[in-house]
Amino acid sequence: MPSKKTVATTVQKVSRSSKIPPALTAPRGVKTLREAVDWLKFRGIEDIECITPDLAGVPRGKMMPSSKFTSNTSLALPSAVYRHTISGEYPEETGQFRYEPRDSDLKLVPDLSTLSVVPWETDPTAQLICDVVGSTGENVTYAPRNVLKNVVNMYAERGWRPVVAPEIEFYLVAMNDDPDYPLHPPKGRSGRTILGGQGYSIAGINEFDELIDDIYHFSEKQGLEIDTLIHEEGPAQLEINLRHGDPIELADQVFMFKRTIREAALKHGIYATFMAKPMQGQAGSAMHIHQSVVDIKTGRNVFSNPDGSPSKEFFHFIGGMQTYVPKTLVMMAPYVNSYRRLTPEMSAPVNNAWGYDNRTTAFRIPVSDANARRVENRLPSSDANPYLALAASLGCGLLGIMNATEPSPPTDDAANEGSIDLPRGLLEAVALLESDTELAKVLDPEFIGLYAGVKRGEFETFMQVISPWEREFLLLNV
Incomplete structure (x- = not known):
């Protein structure tokens, strides 16, 4: 197994050679899956993290051996990932906030332009950001990356x-x-x-x-x-x-x-x-x-x-x-x-x-x-x-x-x-x-309804906590 130092040194040396394709030595991003295969192999990458931001901006996703990723495996997450609060709870349905009845899968579509190493991991590991689409490829309006892309x-x-x-x-x-x-x-x-x-x-x-x-x-x-x-x-x-x-x-x-x-x-x-x-x-x-x-x-x-x-x-x-x-x-x-x-x-x-x-x-x-x-x-x-x-x-x-x-x-x-x-x-x-x-x-109205429901759920969770201010000024004075 190559060490991080060995891999980094190798990348630095071969980058000086005109015989090595630039796509292999670039620290971030490739254009095709074929280039991704070579990029991962060149660095001796063993694992890859496929992540996407939830409503809070927390990375969600899956980790797998790089060999499985390059076999063009299908990646999916449940739609409920976008319906829980920062504390991991699931609010009650209210207003325009609704759960998907079947909690069906959403597909993760890797954005190869975001491929990079995970430099703090001990074993050679890579990461990339994924877009989110429906099971048949339809747009998921409430996924944060899609919300920004629409604007x-x-x-x-x-x-x-x-x-x-x-x-x-x-x-x-x-x-x-x-x-x-x-x-x-x-x-x-x-x-x-x-x-x-x-x-x-x-x-x-x-x-x-x-x-x-x-x-x-x-x-x-x-x-x-x-x-x-x-x-x-x-x-x-x-x-x-x-x-x-x-x-x-x-x-x-x-x-x-x-x-x-x-x-x-x-x-x-x-x-x-x-x-x-x-x-x-x-x-x-x-x-x-x-x-x-x-x-x-x-x-x-x-x-x-x-x-x-x-x-x-x-x-x-x-x-x-x-x-x-x-x-x-x-x-x-x-x-x-x-x-x-x-x-x-x-x-x-x-x-x-x-x-x-x-x-x-x-x-x-x-x-x-x-x-x-x-x-x-x-x-x-x-x-x-x-x-x-x-x-x-x-x-x-x-x-x-x-x-x-x-x-x-x-x-x-x-x-x-x-x-x-x-x-x-x-x-x-x-x-x-x-x-x-x-x-x-x-x-999108669907995003607004879903986001509002999650935020109301977070507020209700917060209201269950008794603060030091309340204990300080209300305990013996009211």
């Missing part, structure tokens, strides 16, 4: 291609096997627990140099590209910025990055968490999304006129974000904990305002030239399923363009003080998602 296709019908660049924040925390105890930061290389106030601190990053090196190494071996990495405001809170590109590819990267970062942290005896608000009194973790739209034929930024001025599509996109993002917030802030991040006078916005280079607004327009004109959506939290957050954000902007929705005037002052212009909790956000008929133009 991207709507842009393509207009001759456009959306471009996105996510920024993902997360915390490193000390291991904690008792959920009744609060989380706290881990010790860094100095041997001391890192404190807050380390925004953009190089010393803060250096506290976890070896872990960060592993994140980079794991990412490189999977063909994942990190643009920058910084230390955020919270103690041991980091942010990874990804290079801009195709929404499907970037959602895939966020999906894989979350797994990669968790595995790298575990290797060093700590947790990486993408909870929106893991520690009381500290900043929450966001997944900011930079968005623009280009013309497929010309490559021109649709948000800019030929003379460099903002286009009507730019303003209508912002108008759509202002109008519809609050109604799809549950796709960007999907859990009870997500709304703990969205509080006044914190770094997370609680409004639907927009402004030029104004970080207190929900929708910020960064300083750029006409070619890079874009809209940053600062509302999504890092606990969101990246496929659904991107689908909602891009879908809302597209609705604005379709309906020629005019935005409010830009906000020049601080917009994060005073009233809250967003749903304040999970149930309110679910009700807003279901109430707007316009959203059915970009989000």
Whole structure:
């Protein structure tokens, strides 16, 4: 059995030889099953993980010997995978939430462009992301990757291609096997627990140099590209910025990055968490999304006129974000904990305002030239399923363009003080998602009904838990 080091060295050496097909040495993706067979054999891969994101963005799927995968075996998952809560429970049928009567199989269709190694496994292992179709090949509208693909296709019908660049924040925390105890930061290389106030601190990053090196190494071996990495405001809170590109590819990267970062942290005896608000009194973790739209034929930024001025599509996109993002917030802030991040006078916005280079607004327009004109959506939290957050954000902007929705005037002052212009909790956000008929133009009604039912089920589970606040203030006072 070849070791990882041997395989990596072999790949590096043969990549210098013109006799070796480039498809064999590429760290990520092949075009055909024949190329996949050669790619796996070249690396001595023994096992392969076929995964797909569920509604929460959790990888689900099957692991098998690579020989079975390359024999073109049929892969399937039960439809119930998309109908359970984050805690693994199955809600009661209500409203538009229904179970498939037979709980029949859904087929997994491997996307060979996502094939890569699993660098943290001891035995040579590969992984790839799968699409989901029905038993006869029909579209499954509620599978998260399909939800995003549908929105991207709507842009393509207009001759456009959306471009996105996510920024993902997360915390490193000390291991904690008792959920009744609060989380706290881990010790860094100095041997001391890192404190807050380390925004953009190089010393803060250096506290976890070896872990960060592993994140980079794991990412490189999977063909994942990190643009920058910084230390955020919270103690041991980091942010990874990804290079801009195709929404499907970037959602895939966020999906894989979350797994990669968790595995790298575990290797060093700590947790990486993408909870929106893991520690009381500290900043929450966001997944900011930079968005623009280009013309497929010309490559021109649709948000800019030929003379460099903002286009009507730019303003209508912002108008759509202002109008519809609050109604799809549950796709960007999907859990009870997500709304703990969205509080006044914190770094997370609680409004639907927009402004030029104004970080207190929900929708910020960064300083750029006409070619890079874009809209940053600062509302999504890092606990969101990246496929659904991107689908909602891009879908809302597209609705604005379709309906020629005019935005409010830009906000020049601080917009994060005073009233809250967003749903304040999970149930309110679910009700807003279901109430707007316009959203059915970009989000399938079957998906909306199923997603809403799962979210209501999660809320009911949460309500069964008695919190420390209740014991502290109600036990002896009421």
